[in-house]
Amino acid sequence: MAPKKWISEAVRAMKAIGIPEEDVTPVLKKLLKEYKTHWKLIEVENYRVLADAIFEDQENKEERVKKKKEAPVHDESSQPPLTRLRMKKPTEHISPSGVTSSPKLKKGRGARTATSSSLVCFKELEVEPGLIKSNSEPLANDFPQFEVPIATIDPSNPVLTIKEEESLVDFCSLPRKELQALCKKNKIPANWTNKAMADALTDLTKKEGQKNKEATLQDESSGPPLKRMCLGKQEDHALKSKKLHEVPIATKHARNPVLTSNEVEEKRLRNVMFYTVILSVCSIIGLVIACECLNLHSSNKVISPEVSIMLLLNGPDIHPNQNSSQTVEHMGPLHDVSDISNREESVPISMVNEVSSEPYRPAFKYIPCNIVYRHANANATLAQIGGEDCCSKCYGDCLSSSIPCACSRKTGGEFAYTLEGLIKEQFLDECISISRNPDQHQRYCKMCPLERLKEGSETCKGHLVRKFIKECWSKCGCSKGCGNRVVQRGIACNLQVFLTSEGKGWGLRTLEDLPKGTFVCEYVGEILTNNDLWDRILRRTGNEKHTYTVLLDANWGSKGVLKDEEALCLDATYYGNVARFINHRCFDANLVDIPVEVEIPDHHYYHLAFFTTRQINALEELTWDYGIDFDNDYHPMKAFQCRCGSGCCRDMKRSHRTKSRRWICSD
Numbered sequence: 001m002a003p004k005k006w007i008s009e010a011v012r013a014m015k016a017i018g019i020p021e022e023d024v025t026p027v028l029k030k031l032l033k034e035y036k037t038h039w040k041l042i043e044v045e046n047y048r049v050l051a052d053a054i055f056e057d058q059e060n061k062e063e064r065v066k067k068k069k070e071a072p073v074h075d076e077s078s079q080p081p082l083t084r085l086r087m088k089k090p091t092e093h094i095s096p097s098g099v100t101s102s103p104k105l106k107k108g109r110g111a112r113t114a115t116s117s118s119l120v121c122f123k124e125l126e127v128e129p130g131l132i133k134s135n136s137e138p139l140a141n142d143f144p145q146f147e148v149p150i151a152t153i154d155p156s157n158p159v160l161t162i163k164e165e166e167s168l169v170d171f172c173s174l175p176r177k178e179l180q181a182l183c184k185k186n187k188i189p190a191n192w193t194n195k196a197m198a199d200a201l202t203d204l205t206k207k208e209g210q211k212n213k214e215a216t217l218q219d220e221s222s223g224p225p226l227k228r229m230c231l232g233k234q235e236d237h238a239l240k241s242k243k244l245h246e247v248p249i250a251t252k253h254a255r256n257p258v259l260t261s262n263e264v265e266e267k268r269l270r271n272v273m274f275y276t277v278i279l280s281v282c283s284i285i286g287l288v289i290a291c292e293c294l295n296l297h298s299s300n301k302v303i304s305p306e307v308s309i310m311l312l313l314n315g316p317d318i319h320p321n322q323n324s325s326q327t328v329e330h331m332g333p334l335h336d337v338s339d340i341s342n343r344e345e346s347v348p349i350s351m352v353n354e355v356s357s358e359p360y361r362p363a364f365k366y367i368p369c370n371i372v373y374r375h376a377n378a379n380a381t382l383a384q385i386g387g388e389d390c391c392s393k394c395y396g397d398c399l400s401s402s403i404p405c406a407c408s409r410k411t412g413g414e415f416a417y418t419l420e421g422l423i424k425e426q427f428l429d430e431c432i433s434i435s436r437n438p439d440q441h442q443r444y445c446k447m448c449p450l451e452r453l454k455e456g457s458e459t460c461k462g463h464l465v466r467k468f469i470k471e472c473w474s475k476c477g478c479s480k481g482c483g484n485r486v487v488q489r490g491i492a493c494n495l496q497v498f499l500t501s502e503g504k505g506w507g508l509r510t511l512e513d514l515p516k517g518t519f520v521c522e523y524v525g526e527i528l529t530n531n532d533l534w535d536r537i538l539r540r541t542g543n544e545k546h547t548y549t550v551l552l553d554a555n556w557g558s559k560g561v562l563k564d565e566e567a568l569c570l571d572a573t574y575y576g577n578v579a580r581f582i583n584h585r586c587f588d589a590n591l592v593d594i595p596v597e598v599e600i601p602d603h604h605y606y607h608l609a610f611f612t613t614r615q616i617n618a619l620e621e622l623t624w625d626y627g628i629d630f631d632n633d634y635h636p637m638k639a640f641q642c643r644c645g646s647g648c649c650r651d652m653k654r655s656h657r658t659k660s661r662r663w664i665c666s667d
């Protein structure tokens with residue numbers, strides 16, 4: 001006798017395909033009587049036998065009713081015959097008596113989908129209870145194309161592929177003796193006809209296969225989340241292509257899922273709150289410890305909160321090639337050199353020193369996305385985004401749509417990205433040209449916020465008029481896998497921080513070949529107002545440096561007088577990501593920085609993203625032209641001595657140039 005639990009399982013399976021319990025129990029009772037000790041065969045192929053028997057039963061009932069009704073008048077032409085949608089014609093089913101045998105499931109996708117994935121299919125189709133789609137109808141065309149990622153295949157409802165089904169042993173061809181032996185082993189009556197025994201064995205094998213598949217799927221889902229990190233080059237390249245990006249972002253890295261923009265926003269806000277609390281606590285403790293360390297009590301020096309925070313959390317940067325005797329004892333822990341992002345990125349970022357034996361104690365905290373410092377106005381609200389700045393009516397992938405959506409408007413009615421997730425060549429070349437020929441693209445700024453804070457300095461030399469990329473965002477109707485969302489997905493290529501041998505300190509390199517136009521990373525740091533930045537600069541003392549600050553000036557000068565809270569910059573001195581390690585190259589840098597509008601449409605705040613200017617080979621150092629004017633004596637902070645090694649090094653030639661001051665450096 002079948003246990004109660006088994007019966008309720010059978011009822012539940014039928015319910016899932018829309019058959020109510022009252023239809024199931026009488027048929028099940030009959031079947032159990034018929035199958036006796038072989039009741040387990042009923043559950044084969046998701047209770048196919050049971051489902052067929054129920055339909056047969058219903059059909060018989062309907063037939064009887066129909067006959068009764070038709071008995072007095074016979075007019076076949078007035079009513080079309082009731083066509084029944086069902087998974088298969090229930091002519092025969094596996095019978096323990098061995099008299100009849102079931103026709104095998106048709107080796108077609110439809111048949112398997114209907115039986116094995118009934119849960120998903122029937123729900124979407126809203127098929128009338130009791131009716132199941134015919135395998136003669138193409139199922140695939142009936143369903144809306146949902147973006148169901150591969151990772152969400154229900155392991156409890158595995159689907160055999162055609163190949164797997166075909167690879168099953170052909171029991172029919174076995175000699176009777178062998179069949180009988182196999183049946184005996186599997187507790188199937190050995191006195192059935194050859195066909196019946198073969199069918200029963202086939203079904204058992206399929207069931208075994210399904211169980212194994214289930215186990216494998218479960219194993220995979222609970223396996224180590226390091227799979228993404230161990231991807232080969234080919235897979236990695238494929239991952240970068242848009243198609244694979246369509247896997248929901250959250251599944252990208254099980255250990256450290258990449259966040260959706262909303263989540264990023266939430267996380268950012270949480271970060272801000274978290275860091276604000278940490279900052280306040282640390283500034284008090286840091287002040288005390290820093291004073292202890294520096295013995296400042298007696299020297300009467302005043303330490304700014306920022307300085308003390310830096311001492312406590314990080315300490316200033318030490319480059320092994322620089323004299324570190326004046327630096328304070330570091331209090332922060334060593335970074336995990338196998339992943340300096342501490343799993344904040346979806347790919348690990350390793351750090352190597354092949355030049356000296358000095359350990360690296362980074363003087364910064366790794367953050368994967370920008371955080372707001374104090375009063376900087378970089379908070380996005382959905383109300384800020386007008387109808388013309390989003391594509392609320394889109395769905396799926398905007399890049400595959402025949403008509404470019406509203407989000408392409410700011411890039412001239414064409415998206416900046418290709419279907420492969422690279423930046424379009426023409427767009428990229430224009431950005432490179434702007435960066436390399438600044439004189440032709442600068443906008444003079446009479447009331448530059450940076451200039452008006454300085455006393456006695458020369459007037460502003462201008463800011464580049466930049467080309468913006470605009471990505472779809474939260475208010476857009478498209479999916480998270482939309483091809484017009486690249487930068488917001490974060491780093492996807494294998495990068496490494498390494499100690500340069502030319503005396504530039506640490507640098508960043510790629511561990512894989514990168515095609516032209518690949519997104520590498522974003523410049524991440526604290527978002528500061530112009531006032532905050534100036535405060536930090538004025539407060540800096542002795543050995544302290546501000547070599548990690550970039551002005552977000554792409555829109556400066558387009559308005560009249562820029563408010564101080566609108567003039568923003570990114571400071572990666574204390575909080576930053578890999579981009580803070582990218583060194584400068586005067587000529588032919590292999591990266592170009594492009595402003596990217598994601599959340600805020602008016603461009604006072606934007607993301608600064610790096611794309612490859614050409615094909616880059618694995619292990620090449622990634623470089624970027626900071627846009628430093630090495631000849632500017634009035635520069636608030638003196639530039640470093642350039643060791644970029646390029647033939648046209650601006651520092652070597654000392655030629656007179658007027659370059660944008662996007663980069664602020666000190667040495």
Ligand SMILES: C[S@@+](CC[C@H](N)C(=O)[O-])C[C@H]1O[C@@H](n2cnc3c(N)ncnc32)[C@H](O)[C@@H]1O
Pocket residue numbers: 317319503504505506507547548580581582583584585640641642643644645665666
């Ligand atoms: C944004 S950081 C780059 C990472 C830095 N090398 C480090 O170790 O943290 C900028 C600083 O790196 C150094 N640097 C960058 N490019 C350089 C170059 N071409 N020549 C010499 N030093 C360079 C300078 O000290 C500069 O102030």
